[in-house]
Amino acid sequence: MSKELIFGHSNPDTDAIVAAKAYSYLQNKLGYDTEAVALGEPNPETQFVLNYFDEATPRVISEASSEVDSVMLVDHNEAQQSVSDIDKLTVTHVIDHHRIDNFRTDLPLYYRAEPVGCTSTILTKMFDENKVEIPAQLAGLMLSAIVSDTLLLKSPTTTDDDKIAVKALAEIADIDVDKYGIEMLKAGTNTDAKSDQE
Amino acid sequence: MSKELIFGHSNPDTDAIVAAKAYSYLQNKLGYDTEAVALGEPNPETQFVLNYFDEATPRVISEASSEVDSVMLVDHNEAQQSVSDIDKLTVTHVIDHHRIDNFRTDLPLYYRAEPVGCTSTILTKMFDENKVEIPAQLAGLMLSAIVSDTLLLKSPTTTDDDKIAVKALAEIADIDVDKYGIEMLKAGTNTDAKSDQE
Ligand SMILES: [Mn+2]
Ligand SMILES: [Mn+2]
Numbered sequence: 001m002s003k004e005l006i007f008g009h010s011n012p013d014t015d016a017i018v019a020a021k022a023y024s025y026l027q028n029k030l031g032y033d034t035e036a037v038a039l040g041e042p043n044p045e046t047q048f049v050l051n052y053f054d055e056a057t058p059r060v061i062s063e064a065s066s067e068v069d070s071v072m073l074v075d076h077n078e079a080q081q082s083v084s085d086i087d088k089l090t091v092t093h094v095i096d097h098h099r100i101d102n103f104r105t106d107l108p109l110y111y112r113a114e115p116v117g118c119t120s121t122i123l124t125k126m127f128d129e130n131k132v133e134i135p136a137q138l139a140g141l142m143l144s145a146i147v148s149d150t151l152l153l154k155s156p157t158t159t160d161d162d163k164i165a166v167k168a169l170a171e172i173a174d175i176d177v178d179k180y181g182i183e184m185l186k187a188g189t190n191t192d193a194k195s196d197q198e
Numbered sequence: 199m200s201k202e203l204i205f206g207h208s209n210p211d212t213d214a215i216v217a218a219k220a221y222s223y224l225q226n227k228l229g230y231d232t233e234a235v236a237l238g239e240p241n242p243e244t245q246f247v248l249n250y251f252d253e254a255t256p257r258v259i260s261e262a263s264s265e266v267d268s269v270m271l272v273d274h275n276e277a278q279q280s281v282s283d284i285d286k287l288t289v290t291h292v293i294d295h296h297r298i299d300n301f302r303t304d305l306p307l308y309y310r311a312e313p314v315g316c317t318s319t320i321l322t323k324m325f326d327e328n329k330v331e332i333p334a335q336l337a338g339l340m341l342s343a344i345v346s347d348t349l350l351l352k353s354p355t356t357t358d359d360d361k362i363a364v365k366a367l368a369e370i371a372d373i374d375v376d377k378y379g380i381e382m383l384k385a386g387t388n389t390d391a392k393s394d395q396e
């Protein structure tokens with residue numbers, strides 16, 4: 001099986017960066033050869049999260065077809081939010097929580113979308129379904145993505161699935177969600193540089 | 199929750215008819231109010247299957263927006279294969295095993311596609327994941343759909359998931375797959391009327 005890249009949307013938010021890392025970890029455990037990359041530098045909130053959990057900043061790419069034939073998308077599907085040369089690539093997997101638009105394939109693929117608050121919520125379920133344990137550090141990242149997308153489970157897009165995922169991830173990461181979450185959201189609002197993709 | 203219709207593609211094959219019935223059964227168990235309908239009369243193979251398992255022929259519709267606001271699609275996603283007034287409807291769920299093309303939504307939705315041989319294979323997994331038992335009669339229908347789409351697990355689109363599903367469904371339905379499958383496939387080839395959508 002040849003290597004595939006996994007990435008979230010351009011102007012990445014915390015979910016776009018984290019969901020790529022989480023899905024790459026899961027897929028590699030399941031036998032795929034993947035690398036999580038990003039379509040832009042982390043915003044201040046995401047950089048706070050990566051620092052907090054001592055996680056490396058992902059490699060930023062501007063095109064993918066020079067290094068791989070196939071890719072997996074997380075946290076987006078619309079071509080205009082994706083890598084610049086998406087038309088030259090085969091999309092084999094998509095994990096997302098947005099509407100579907102301006103997306104097409106030539107071949108059957110794995111596509112999983114659920115109308116929940118965050119891609120990392122879907123991924124939390126997928127680790128469980130595949131009986132793959134989430135490492136504590138990754139659980140912290142995924143919890144951060146859900147807190148970011150749902151504004152501490154307060155946004156109108158928040159579902160029961162998001163709440164259940166945050167509870168499970170907080171236990172694995174041993175995090176006080178409210179205390180950590182407010183610190184994290186403040187890190188993202190301390191500057192004008194915050195991306196506002198979602 | 200208001201009622202939704204579930205249907206497969208026009209010119210329905212056995213999977214299009216059966217997957218609608220199976221998904222409607224599952225969704226109703228999970229609390230939805232759905233009715234499985236069809237976008238055309240069953241072909242001779244499908245009629246053989248419905249007769250064999252003493253299952254009612256689904257109601258045929260030509261448009262849906264006069265009776266519901268929302269629909270769930272199985273075994274297709276492309277607008278030109280769907281109900282005539284698909285643009286006036288909200289698609290809330292899709293279960294499919296084809297490429298994605300000419301499909302878009304305004305809102306987030308539940309979309310599950312896997313590159314396997316048959317929609318009924320995905321549905322077999324979903325019953326298991328949701329811990330809903332498949333009645334023997336429905337298992338016979340779902341097995342028939344997989345046998346139909348994969349030509350008795352011999353087509354190049356056949357995956358391990360299809361084989362696992364057929365084995366599980368054959369046990370529930372208490373069916374000799376090879377013997378029954380050949381009889382079923384013959385029923386479909388005894389006439390020129392067989393649809394050839396896939
Ligand atoms: Mn995002
Ligand atoms: Mn997101």
Ligand SMILES: [Mn+2]
Nearest residue numbers: 211213214273
């Ligand atoms: Mn079909």
Ligand SMILES: [Mn+2]
Nearest residue numbers: 213273316317
């Ligand atoms: Mn099919």
